[in-house]
Amino acid sequence: MDQDKYEQKVSGILGGKYKRFAVISSELTSNDSYMLFHFEDTLTYYKLIINEKEDTLSGYVSKDPHAILLSKDLVWHAEMTPHLSVIARTRAGKSVLCGRYMARLMQLQGWIVEYNSAKFDRYVKEFDGKSDPLEIVERAEYWCEVMLERLNKINDAGQEKYLDLPDLVDIGLFFDEIGNLNAALELDKSLKKRWEVAINRLTATGGAAGLHLVAISQFATKEAFLPSLARVNCSDAVIMLAGAADSADERRFLMAGFADLPQRNYKVGQGVARIITSGKKWETPHFFEAPWFI
Structure with a gap:
């Protein structure tokens, strides 16, 4: 069998009532005697469908605030995997996922939320963020100071987290x-350096401080996303939607x-997700559908 395509070929064998199943990953058993195929029901929808006239996001609030x-079938446990990367092209569903759903849900669960974007939009205004590159960098530096204050408070209390x-x-x-932010920062090398220092610090130790x-970003490339250290710190929880999810180059980076x-x-709102602390299923990239508002 062609090693690159045997998962698809095994899926193609299935017919009739089993046609709904597909191989989503495979691995050798520990003694290398057998190939273990992991099947999944690919026709059952797991996305959250939210009717704005009837539902409020309060129905999706978790008892665990983190x-x-x-x-x-997917929960992001932020206390274990503190940072999340979302890569999607324009109109692929990232604003709905991040601003309309996640940011509002976080607020309902008692989080402090701030939404910064190099392109001003409704969520920047709703969550008291910034859109000017200088102000975004200053906010990153401000949160570094908050992080240090929190870490000192944790240390003074004799705790670890x-x-x-x-x-x-x-x-x-x-x-x-972030791609637009990086392009703007290219015009000011000192400001770019400040951004890299701040974002690296936040991703390296921010999780311990909450x-x-x-x-x-629209792209996961080095030019369009985070600097190397921050990228590594944000690679344990990744969601890619639509065209980005189908790009081998994009996946290679994250x-x-x-x-x-x-x-x-993948269509709008569809893609792959990998969050290593959300169960064995999500340790490898899996089909994911973002919440859908009607």
């Missing part, structure tokens, strides 16, 4: 349109080892 429900101090709530920091970054996935031609 857990953010992303679909019926913010979870041990009930008055330290989670903080969700959204940085959208600061959770959601880094959002999902190392999973560049050679079958092409699926």
